[in-house]
Amino acid sequence: xxxxxxxxxxxxxxxxxxxxxxxxxxxxxxxxxxxxxxxxxxxxxxxxxxxxxxxxxxxxxxxxxxxxxxxxxxxxxxxxxxxxxxxxxxxxxxxxxxxxxxxxxxxxxxxxxxxxxxxxxxxxxxxxxxxxx
Numbered sequence: 001x002x003x004x005x006x007x008x009x010x011x012x013x014x015x016x017x018x019x020x021x022x023x024x025x026x027x028x029x030x031x032x033x034x035x036x037x038x039x040x041x042x043x044x045x046x047x048x049x050x051x052x053x054x055x056x057x058x059x060x061x062x063x064x065x066x067x068x069x070x071x072x073x074x075x076x077x078x079x080x081x082x083x084x085x086x087x088x089x090x091x092x093x094x095x096x097x098x099x100x101x102x103x104x105x106x107x108x109x110x111x112x113x114x115x116x117x118x119x120x121x122x123x124x125x126x127x128x129x130x131x132x133x
Contacts, residue, residue, distance in 0.1 A: 038127070038128075038131065039127050040123075040124045040125075040127035040128040040131060041124075043120045043121075043123040043124035043127060044120070044121075044124040046116070046120040047116075047117050047120035047121040047124060050113045050116040050117040050120060051113075051117045053113055054110060054113035054114055054117060057106065057109050057110055057113060058090075058092070058110060060106065061092030061102055061103075061106040061107075061110070062089060062092065064077055064092070064094050064101055064102045065087050065089065065092070065094055066084055066087060066094070070083050070084055070087075071083050071084075073087070073094060073096070073101075074096035074097070074101070077094065077096070077101045078096045078097070078099060078101055080096070080097065082096060082097060084096050085097065085098065091107045091110075092106050092107060092110070093107075
């Protein structure tokens, strides 16, 4: 799955970029000037990356929760067949026989990524407005 989700698109992008560059060089054209990255654009990229990482982390945490058959969540994650005591999607939590099953770092990671997304978005907007004046 990792190969399909990460490696192949990366390889395709690198190959496409290399082919474009080779065609430009063979045609004798000067390289295209790269648009300058403004601080607002950098902050927007940080916000987008933190948002995507937060979504991936939340999906990882949700993979511990019961969906169709609740007793299977305790069986696969804790090793005993029992209906979970409680479960919630936010904060991500699954309690089986008094024991928290979801890793301890999932919820603090979600908090850090949410704060990073919000602050980088606000920074990007502030920098874009300041630059436009």
